[in-house]
Structures are given as structure tokens and as C-alpha cells.
Amino acid sequence: QVQLQESGPGLVKPSETLSLTCAVSGYSISSGYYWGWIRQPPGKGLEWIGSIYHSGSTYYNPSLKSRVTISVDTSKNQFSLKLSSVTAADTAVYYCATPGDLYTFDIWGQGTMVTVSS
Amino acid sequence: EIVLTQSPATLSLSPGERATLSCRASQSVSSYLAWYQQKPGQAPRLLIYDASNRATGIPARFSGSGSGTDFTLTISSLEPEDFAVYYCQQRSNWPRYTFGQGTKLEIK
Numbered sequence: 693q694v695q696l697q698e699s700g701p702g703l704v705k706p707s708e709t710l711s712l713t714c715a716v717s718g719y720s721i722s723s724g725y726y727w728g729w730i731r732q733p734p735g736k737g738l739e740w741i742g743s744i745y746h747s748g749s750t751y752y753n754p755s756l757k758s759r760v761t762i763s764v765d766t767s768k769n770q771f772s773l774k775l776s777s778v779t780a781a782d783t784a785v786y787y788c789a790t791p792g793d794l795y796t797f798d799i800w801g802q803g804t805m806v807t808v809s810s
Numbered sequence: 811e812i813v814l815t816q817s818p819a820t821l822s823l824s825p826g827e828r829a830t831l832s833c834r835a836s837q838s839v840s841s842y843l844a845w846y847q848q849k850p851g852q853a854p855r856l857l858i859y860d861a862s863n864r865a866t867g868i869p870a871r872f873s874g875s876g877s878g879t880d881f882t883l884t885i886s887s888l889e890p891e892d893f894a895v896y897y898c899q900q901r902s903n904w905p906r907y908t909f910g911q912g913t914k915l916e917i918k
Contacts, residue, residue, distance in 0.1 A: 726905050728905075728907075737897065737909055737910070737911045737912045738846075738848075738854065738897055738899075738909040738912075739909065740899075740906070740907040740908065740909065743905045743906075743907075745905075751905050751906050753906075754811065787853055787854075789853075791905075794856075794859055794865075795842075795859070795860075795901055795904055795905075796844040796856065796859045796860075796899060796901050796907070797844075797854075797856065797899075797907075798856045798859075798865060798866075800853035800854060800855075801853065802853060803853050
């Protein structure tokens with residue numbers, strides 16, 4: 693079955709770029725599916741950041757679009773998130789997820805906490 | 811952008827009682843609405859997709875209904891493990907998504 697695992701720095705300085713990777717196991721990204729990133733600030737709700745298709749087509753939350761880049765690396769079977777010019781408001785648990793055979797997120801990574809602080 | 815409003819913000823019930831959670835969309839999302847359960851320190855878990863379809867492994871006490879702008883998640887008889895935060899999510903402009911702000915289901 694498909695499994696997802698996020699990785700990346702847990703601490704990022706303000707104005708810098710947050711970079712996370714989601715490793716996919718149990719499925720080849722090049723075979724299909726959409727792959728997405730969702731975040732959750734401490735004590736708050738869920739926010740969809742963006743999604744990417746295996747071909748590289750991307751879809752972003754309009755509120756974050758100017759700062760977000762999602763990419764896929766089929767050779768490493770992983771996809772990545774970059775969020776530029778971060779502030780304290782970007783402090784959150786970041787999840788990677790995929791709808792799999794459905795059209796809504798059925799499979800999630802465990803999440804990784806990222807703190808923006810100097 | 812479609813806004814999802816969940817009510818109530820907090821619901822206090824006892825095990826064995828029936829829970830009814832609401833999600834209202836600012837415009838029609840057809841039947842493209844999902845429900846998630848989230849427990850502390852865990853990733854969300856998909857319960858219901860496309861308004862009324864239970865995801866794999868979800869107990870029959872969970873059911874979803876509605877279409878257009880008004881949706882309901884019903885838990886027929888609460889088990890101790892059901893106390894958590896519940897989120898609705900729409901995908902009417904898939905593959906873009908919006909989440910509701912959540913309903914906390916707490917033990918009375």
C-alpha cells in the first residue's frame with residue numbers, strides 16, 4: 693500500500709525558504725495520482741497548500757501561490773514543497789497526502805512540524 | 811473561493827448518544843464533500859467522501875448526507891474513540907480543495 697513520509701528542517705529563519713520532501717513507498721509516482729501538501733498551524737485548522745500531478749502539472753492555493761513551488765522527482769519517487777519568504781505565520785505541521793484512487797486525500801504522511809523563528 | 815462553515819464549533823455529548831455535525835458551503839459544491847476525523851498528534855483520517863460514501867475501514871455508525879450547500883455527518887452511537895475534531899472539505903474545483911474550520915466533539 694502507498695505510504696508517505698515527510699522530511700526536512702524543523703526550524704527555518706524568517707524570510708528564508710522552507711523546503712520539505714515527501715518520500716513515496718508502495719507506489720511509483722510516475723504511474724499516476726495527484727500528490728499534495730496540507731498544513732496545520734498549532735491549535736488551528738487544515739489548509740490545503742497545493743497539489744501536483746505525476747506529469748508535473750501544479751495547482752496552488754491562491755493565498756499562497758506567489759510563494760509556493762511544488763515539484764516531483766520520479767527518479768527518487770518523491771515530491772517536494774518550497775515556500776519562500778516565510779514568517780511566523782508559516783509555523784505549522786506540514787502534511788503530504790494523496791487521494792490515491794479517490795478524488796480526496798485518503799492517504800497521509802505522519803506530518804512534520806516546521807517552526808519559523810530566528 | 812468557496813468557504814465552508816462548520817457548526818457547532820464544539821459539541822459536548824456522552825458515549826452512546828447520537829452526534830450531528832453540520833457543514834455549509836458558501837456556494838454549491840454538488841456532492842463533492844468529504845469528512846475527516848483528527849485526533850491529537852495524528853494526521854487526519856478520511857471518513858466520508860463524495861458526501862455519503864464511507865472510506866475503507868470506517869465503521870457503519872458514521873454516515874454522511876447532503877448535497878449542494880448543506881451537509882451533515884452523523885455518528886449514530888458515540889464510542890469513546892470518536893471524540894476528536896472533525897473537518898469537512900470540498901473538491902468542487904478539483905484538484906483544488908478547501909477545508910472547514912472544524913468541529914470539536916468532546917465528552918460531556
